[in-house]
Amino acid sequence: KNEVEQSPQNLTAQEGEFITINCSYSVGISALHWLQQHPGGGIVSLFMLSSGKKKHGRLIATINIQEKHSSLHITASHPRDSAVYICAVSFGGAQKLVFGQGTRLTINP
Amino acid sequence: DGGITQSPKYLFRKEGQNVTLSCEQNLNHDAMYWYRQDPGQGLRLIYYSQIVNDFQKGDIAEGYSVSREKKESFPLTVTSAQKNPTAFYLCASSIPPVFMGYNEQFFGPGTRLTVL
Numbered sequence: 001k002n003e004v005e006q007s008p009q010n011l012t013a014q015e016g017e018f019i020t021i022n023c024s025y026s027v028g029i030s031a032l033h034w035l036q037q038h039p040g041g042g043i044v045s046l047f048m049l050s051s052g053k054k055k056h057g058r059l060i061a062t063i064n065i066q067e068k069h070s071s072l073h074i075t076a077s078h079p080r081d082s083a084v085y086i087c088a089v090s091f092g093g094a095q096k097l098v099f100g101q102g103t104r105l106t107i108n109p
Numbered sequence: 110d111g112g113i114t115q116s117p118k119y120l121f122r123k124e125g126q127n128v129t130l131s132c133e134q135n136l137n138h139d140a141m142y143w144y145r146q147d148p149g150q151g152l153r154l155i156y157y158s159q160i161v162n163d164f165q166k167g168d169i170a171e172g173y174s175v176s177r178e179k180k181e182s183f184p185l186t187v188t189s190a191q192k193n194p195t196a197f198y199l200c201a202s203s204i205p206p207v208f209m210g211y212n213e214q215f216f217g218p219g220t221r222l223t224v225l
Contacts, residue, residue, distance in 0.1 A: 004151065033213070041197055043216035086151070090212060096167070097214065099151035 003027060006087050006100035014108055019074040021103045023087030026068065033097065034061050034072050035086040043086070046072070077107045111136045113217035115200050120222045122194075130185045130220045132200030140205050141183035142214065145169060146197040155198075158183055159205060187222065194224045 003026045013019060023032070034046040047054050047061040049070075054061050058077075063070040074081055087100040113134040122128045134141065140159050144152040154167030158177040172191025177183055183202075187194045199219045203212040 031212075035216075041199075041219040041221070043199065043201075043219075045213055045215065048213050088152075096154055096157065097152075099153075101149065101151045 003098050004087055004089055004100040006085075006103050008103060009101065010104045010106075012106045012108065013077055015078060017077050017107075019077050019081070019105065019107075021072045021085050021087075021105070023070045023072070023100055024068060025070075025087075025089050025098075027091070029089040029091060031090045032063055032070050033088040033090065034070075035088060037084040037086060037102070039083070046085075074105075079107045079109050082106050113200060113202055113215055115198075115217040115220050118218065118220060120220055122222070122224050124224055125189045127189060128187050128194075128222065130187065130198055130200075130222070132183045132185065132217055133181055134183075134200075134202045134215075134217075135181060136202055136215060137180070138202035138204055138215070139180070140203045140212070141177070142201040142203075143167070143173070143175065143183070143185045144199045144201065146199060146219075152199065155185065194222060197221050 005024045007022045031048050031050045033048050035043050036046050037043045049063050058075045060073040084102040084104050086102045088097040090097050116131045142157040143155040146152050153169050155173050156167050156175040158164035161180050164175050164177050174186045197219050200217040201214040203214045
């Protein structure tokens with residue numbers, strides 16, 4: 001069983017809609033990461049958080065440590081937000097990440 | 110510009126041949142990583158290195174080998190022992206968490222390997 005579960009696996013929405021992608025994990029972590037992978041394959045780190053909430057532009061990431069759950073929100077979605085969004089968790093000094101399967105987001109104009 | 114480079118972007122090899130994927134970083138990061146990505150699956154760790162001349166097996170190291178002779182470079186060799194080598198390979202680097210508390214990883218653009 002994957003230690004990191006994302007939902008939904010695929011999400012299609014219209015431009016302007018509010019988007020939520022969820023991530024659940026099964027064990028204690030040192031940090032949770034949200035990554036964005038564009039069709040060309042390159043990956044960009046969006047957020048790294050261990051508590052609370054972070055905001056960058058139209059993107060918001062939250063984490064609830066007690067419930068072992070994180071959400072990534074996109075406000076006023078745009079076609080250029082279309083990508084695969086990946087949740088990953090890191091465990092202490094091992095410096096390793098465990099990745100979710102990713103959520104493929106498509107925003108139609 | 111600081112970053113991670115992987116070359117080539119696309120690589121084709123015949124079955125049974127070893128192939129080496131390049132990864133170079135000029136971020137002065139101590140730690141480097143190799144991941145494999147297959148359709149419908151999360152990234153899986155192949156090997157990682159926390160410091161020059163040292164590396165550790167990840168979750169799927171069988172059929173792969175690495176070296177870390179220089180801080181900037183962490184090449185991955187896909188050997189003929191790897192049963193299903195066709196995949197997308199990503200290299201990453203990070204400052205170890207001892208300096209940051211937790212590590213943010215920076216990724217290269219990836220190499221798509223196809224074995225014919």
